[in-house]
Amino acid sequence: QVPDTKVARASGMEMLLGAGWTTGSYPIPRNPNAENLSFSRCMHFDLTQPKEVEQLLNSSCSFQQVLESGGRPSELLLDILRLNHADGRLSQKSRVKGWLQNWTDSQTTDAGGCWKVGPDSCNCLPSSLLIGVMKGSTGEIADWLNRHDAICGAPGEMHFFDDKKHLIYDGRQVLGRLAELFDALHGDSFEHQQRYNKAATEALARLRSTWRVEYLDPRCQMSGFDVWRGMQVWEKTPSYLDVVDPSVVFDFFPTIKLAVILRDPADRLYSGFWHDCRQTTQPLLPGNCSFDRLKQSLAYVASISDMATMPNKSRDWTIERHVLMGFYHRFLSKWIDAFAKVPKSSLPMLVMFSESFKSDPFHTLDVYQDFLGLERKFDFKARAKQLPNGLYVLGKGKGSKTFRKKPPGYMPMPPELHDEIVKLPSGSTRRPTKCSIGCSWKTRAPKCTSRWLSPCLVG
Numbered sequence: 270q271v272p273d274t275k276v277a278r279a280s281g282m283e284m285l286l287g288a289g290w291t292t293g294s295y296p297i298p299r300n301p302n303a304e305n306l307s308f309s310r311c312m313h314f315d316l317t318q319p320k321e322v323e324q325l326l327n328s329s330c331s332f333q334q335v336l337e338s339g340g341r342p343s344e345l346l347l348d349i350l351r352l353n354h355a356d357g358r359l360s361q362k363s364r365v366k367g368w369l370q371n372w373t374d375s376q377t378t379d380a381g382g383c384w385k386v387g388p389d390s391c392n393c394l395p396s397s398l399l400i401g402v403m404k405g406s407t408g409e410i411a412d413w414l415n416r417h418d419a420i421c422g423a424p425g426e427m428h429f430f431d432d433k434k435h436l437i438y439d440g441r442q443v444l445g446r447l448a449e450l451f452d453a454l455h456g457d458s459f460e461h462q463q464r465y466n467k468a469a470t471e472a473l474a475r476l477r478s479t480w481r482v483e484y485l486d487p488r489c490q491m492s493g494f495d496v497w498r499g500m501q502v503w504e505k506t507p508s509y510l511d512v513v514d515p516s517v518v519f520d521f522f523p524t525i526k527l528a529v530i531l532r533d534p535a536d537r538l539y540s541g542f543w544h545d546c547r548q549t550t551q552p553l554l555p556g557n558c559s560f561d562r563l564k565q566s567l568a569y570v571a572s573i574s575d576m577a578t579m580p581n582k583s584r585d586w587t588i589e590r591h592v593l594m595g596f597y598h599r600f601l602s603k604w605i606d607a608f609a610k611v612p613k614s615s616l617p618m619l620v621m622f623s624e625s626f627k628s629d630p631f632h633t634l635d636v637y638q639d640f641l642g643l644e645r646k647f648d649f650k651a652r653a654k655q656l657p658n659g660l661y662v663l664g665k666g667k668g669s670k671t672f673r674k675k676p677p678g679y680m681p682m683p684p685e686l687h688d689e690i691v692k693l694p695s696g697s698t699r700r701p702t703k704c705s706i707g708c709s710w711k712t713r714a715p716k717c718t719s720r721w722l723s724p725c726l727v728g
């Protein structure tokens with residue numbers, strides 16, 4: 270069968286453009302010796318054949334090397350040169366926006382955008398974020414997802430949007446800000462909303478000046494071929510859910526995919542309390558890390574009638590924050606409102622549950638990969654093992670560290686404490702939300718999936 274060269278050339282060109290082969294600034298070399306070059310590893314590609322274009326992209330040959338080694342650029346490369354010279358712009362299909370050094374303020378940022386930092390290397394912004402929840406198995410899920418060869422997980426937690434330096438405003442520390450957040454979530458005063466928006470605008474301006482250094486993580490550098498085959502940078506920072514202003518993230522990444530993994534709020538709080546106790550960076554007063562201390566703290570929270578006044582005293586890790594964090598639907602509605610600004614058939618948010626991930630991680634990973642547009646390539650079932658406590662891990666997963674070497678280090682939560690936590694005041698929900706979510710946080714999260722979150726799930 271005779272191949273349709275027109276189609277082949279078109280798709281070959283698309284592949285090259287998609288991988289960032291935009292070459293407006295390269296002159297076509299006039300190398301008189303080019304004809305005499307007997308061998309060059311970069312010249313033996315038939316660029317009218319998509320398979321060979323793929324091989325070229327997979328090689329380390331840059332556009333310039335191909336030109337220089339061949340002397341005469343192939344038709345396909347000439348097409349690209351013409352195209353780039355013709356309108357001076359990059360193909361809309363390309364994720365690669367050009368050279369990072371040529372970036373100007375007029376260029377917008379969005380999820381998955383890439384910039385060239387070398388002849389065949391790019392730094393890309395994340396295509397998706399796992400925004401929470403803290404203690405919701407986010408470390409384990411990162412460990413699993415990172416096995417996919419089209420994912421580069423920014424190591425650790427990025428904290429780009431909730432770094433303190435971006436959030437300090439009005440001379441107050443970042444976490445004084447939780448008060449504003451809580452009020453805004455409750456739709457309280459107009460004044461609070463105004464201040465909240467002002468803070469968001471200021472935070473955005475600060476981020477705009479630092480993202481190139483901070484967010485284009487060199488550890489996730491990829492080749493043009495990686496970009497073309499759809500490799501994604503992925504980030505998890507579970508504190509985004511409650512601390513970050515979602516409209517700042519929206520301004521930065523209007524088309525980003527958001528995912529969140531929730532956990533029974535009482536279990537989450539209990540786990541969070543002991544997490545704080547393990548933090549060496551935060552010396553705790555003697556006696557702060559005990560079961561009795563937790564009960565006292567909870568009694569204090571229960572006695573607060575006006576939660577909105579409470580967090581002014583908050584510091585980074587406080588029982589107040591742990592309580593507030595469990596009002597998932599309020600935080601989520603804020604995210605949903607911010608991202609619903611652009612009309613879409615469905616919201617770009619996936620809600621998963623830690624409990625489901627623990628019992629059947631394979632299903633959760635299937636859903637997550639589909640949501641991210643990833644091929645289900647990695648055989649998780651073949652690689653995972655189940656620990657005596659029932660949890661699954663891959664290799665030396667975070668879970669295996671926690672559970673194999675030592676028990677979690679604290680006793681399981683007594684059922685009566687669970688009941689006590691879910692009785693804590695939930696405050697009022699006067700703020701209408703676009704997506705009709707609303708679920709008593711007393712209901713175990715997984716059980717209310719269909720009722721309160723399904724309109725927000727991306728199927």
Ligand SMILES: Nc1ncnc2c1ncn2[C@@H]1O[C@H](COP(=O)(O)OS(=O)(=O)O)[C@@H](OP(=O)(O)O)[C@H]1O
Nearest residue numbers: 403404405406407408409540627660661662668677
């Ligand atoms: N293998 C495996 N599978 C599923 N879930 C697991 C696994 N291992 C740990 N865990 C759970 O993860 C909890 C810690 O959550 P995070 O990783 O989100 O914590 S953190 O916010 O990043 O500190 C952790 O919290 P604890 O209950 O306090 O141990 C566990 O509930």
